[in-house]
Amino acid sequence: MKRKIAAIFAADIAGYSRLVAEDEEETLRRLASYRQVTDDFIAKCGGRIFNTAGDAVLAEFPSAVEAVRCAIDIQESLRTRNMAYPPSRQMAFRIGITIGDVVERDGDLLGDGVNIAARLEGLAEVGGICISRAVHEQVANKLSVQFADIGAQEVKNIPTPVHAYMVAMRREDGTYATPQVKKPVKAAPAGAPAWMWPAAITLVLLAAIGVGGFLTYTKLETSATKPASVASSTPTSVPVASASPAPSAAPSPSASTAPSAPAKLAPAPNLAAPASPVPPSPPPSISSGDKFVADSTPFVSDRTRSALATEYLPAGDSKAVALNINGFVGWSVAQPSEDTAKTAALELCQKRADNANSPRKCELYAVGNTVVYAHGQPPLPPLPWVRRDALVEKPYATRDVPLLRDPARARLDNLFVPGRKTRTIALGPGGQFFFNSGIDSLEESARRNLQACGAVAGVPCTIVVVDDVFVVPIPTTLRVTGFFRAADSSVIAPGERNEVARKLADATAGWNAIAVGAQGRPGLGLKAANEQAAVNSALGECVKRDSDCRVIAIGPFAVGPN
Incomplete structure (x- = not known):
């Protein structure tokens, strides 16, 4: 394990569970598409994704400026994509960014920096960006965007309040929206000595424990213990x-x-x-x-x-x-x-x-x-x-x-x-x-x-x-690039996808391969005794219907050149 300072980027989809409940397949397809956008922007800005969980993304950047620039690019790109959907079906990210000391272990990052970024993401508006004060200090004079100071915020499992800023996002007409300012943490009254607050809280807790203990004892006297x-x-x-x-x-x-x-x-x-x-x-x-x-x-x-x-x-x-x-x-x-x-x-x-x-x-x-x-x-x-x-x-x-x-x-x-x-x-x-x-x-x-x-x-x-x-089936003739789903394949002609998916679903034994030509017409090699036989059959069927054929799937996997 090693420690380092990094800009931590945390993103999550607002209302993801509701979107999945309403239309799971469509939501998962759009999530994959939107994740491609976020992943591409993160890579272009020099970031590295170190963890994902469902709709959430955690990435690190060597520069706070690049992290915020990447977040803005992502939000503006996804806002444009969302315009094609009604408000109830729009898929918008919240993004939080901080700079912190983290521990790297097997490629993953752990520590308060990661936790704080996740909490800032929770403070962000839908389609918005929330950053810590440390990030604001780094980017305020380097990016031509506006910020709203929302003050110190109490967040879950972080012992001290986090001073945060909202990034003003650009509207469709080119103007910038003013973020909704969250209620900051109130400071203790100046006249109250610091020791009085713990003492008062202790007295309240002792009273609550006493009442709770009496009620519990009374209940236990009248019911059997489990x-x-x-x-x-x-x-x-x-x-x-x-x-x-x-x-x-x-x-x-x-x-x-x-x-x-x-x-x-x-x-x-x-x-x-x-x-x-x-x-x-x-x-x-x-x-x-x-x-x-x-x-x-x-x-x-x-x-x-x-x-x-x-x-x-x-x-x-x-x-x-x-x-x-x-x-x-x-x-x-x-x-x-x-x-x-x-x-x-x-x-x-x-x-x-x-x-x-x-x-x-x-x-x-x-x-x-x-x-x-x-x-x-x-x-x-x-x-x-x-x-x-x-x-x-x-x-x-x-x-x-x-x-x-x-x-x-x-x-x-x-x-x-x-x-x-x-x-x-x-x-x-x-x-x-x-x-x-x-x-x-x-x-x-x-x-x-x-x-x-x-x-x-x-x-x-x-x-x-x-x-x-x-x-x-584990392909050896070509390199595995991901999973293959005929219904989502952009290289197969739209009118052919459902038939390919149906035939694959029926071919539950042996080796299967799919080839496709320049016009998107597929050739299938199904239920073959080995990988090479499936590939040869798929290519042979494809060249009868199309030209410039290549194999795009073997077994459950999408494949490409080695």
């Missing part, structure tokens, strides 16, 4: 917070394994079997405001789901559950208030995550029996998640995993290869990957990795490895 801890089933008469068994999911780029032995809640479906004529039911979708269902809780183990069903769900007092996408979880029941329960659940979850060096922050998932998780259910591919096909399977070798960088491959060699069965790797179209090991069932291993990977990628990921075997 167990409230996963670690111990001994009845207790005081409010407690419970932690889950250690999770085993591991993210990219800082993937790690912590084997667990989750219990099965029900017989797992046979993911290795061929698809049945009637497709299996997908996992239930859940969003903020829904009723809490233990079996729908994402990221966590089956054993944790069982514990939530038996320990958390029946508890009737103030309670809360917190989790992160690595599967760490903490919950708190029998608390004197919901705020106390939320704080205890978050602290317990974060403590477990920090102890395991998980880079992901814990978030509230449920308060009482109501889901409050803002990100919704992570996107998952259709079932079955794993197909076993002897024609495409081959022994696992880390060097053959597509789309990964060398540090990611090193982590797989060090952590995945020696891991216990069952273990899987989920891969996303942008090189996102999650893996785990020591899981009791293939179903759970695949589910947890796909949920975590989908939450980061923002689109469904694919299980590419089970134990010691690749379970999808």
Whole structure:
């Protein structure tokens, strides 16, 4: 690990969960398009994306000036794109920027600089930019834009207020809008000695604790005590917070394994079997405001789901559950208030995550029996998640995993290869990957990795490895550049895309390849015995219909020249 000073850029889509709920497929397609815009601007301005999570982007810049210039370019470009949509379907980013001391670990950045940038993003207006005072000092005389001083702002999990500025964004007519000034933190009255505030707060807290203790004691005298801890089933008469068994999911780029032995809640479906004529039911979708269902809780183990069903769900007092996408979880029941329960659940979850060096922050998932998780259910591919096909399977070798960088491959060699069965790797179209090991069932291993990977990628990921075997075709004749979706392919003629997608969906065994010519007419090689046979068949069919044919997809992957 090394420390450095960097300009940290944090961006997030306003109202993303609502957009997904209204039209998931259209939102994901536009997200991919908008992310291409943001990624291009970040690269042109000398930035580097070091983390993504669904609709969120974290990037570093060597210069605050370049970070702000990049943010302005992004917002103006996306504002133009949004003009094609009604206001309810517009996809607008909030952006926060600060300069801070950060720690670099395996390509990821951690520290207060990252946290403050994320909080500034939350202060920004929809389609706006919020910067810290340190950034303002660097850019105020170097960029021809206006700023609005919004003063010191109290933000979550940052002990001292952050002095912030809004960047005035240009309107369609070329003028600049005046940002809506947030209410600054009020200073303490000059005549009040500093020691009086902690003393007053202490007295209030002591009074509240006394009242809460009396009410709790009275309640316990008239009702039976229930167990409230996963670690111990001994009845207790005081409010407690419970932690889950250690999770085993591991993210990219800082993937790690912590084997667990989750219990099965029900017989797992046979993911290795061929698809049945009637497709299996997908996992239930859940969003903020829904009723809490233990079996729908994402990221966590089956054993944790069982514990939530038996320990958390029946508890009737103030309670809360917190989790992160690595599967760490903490919950708190029998608390004197919901705020106390939320704080205890978050602290317990974060403590477990920090102890395991998980880079992901814990978030509230449920308060009482109501889901409050803002990100919704992570996107998952259709079932079955794993197909076993002897024609495409081959022994696992880390060097053959597509789309990964060398540090990611090193982590797989060090952590995945020696891991216990069952273990899987989920891969996303942008090189996102999650893996785990020591899981009791293939179903759970695949589910947890796909949920975590989908939450980061923002689109469904694919299980590419089970134990010691690749379970999808891994191209060797051409270089993998991403995932392939016929319906979204811009090089296939529009009238041909649906038919290509249909034929691919029916070709569930063997090797598939797609070639396309200058006029966008495709040629398909389906259900071939090997990669070369599929490629030759696709090219042969294409040249009968078009000219200048080239292969654009092999198996589930988009491909290009080596």
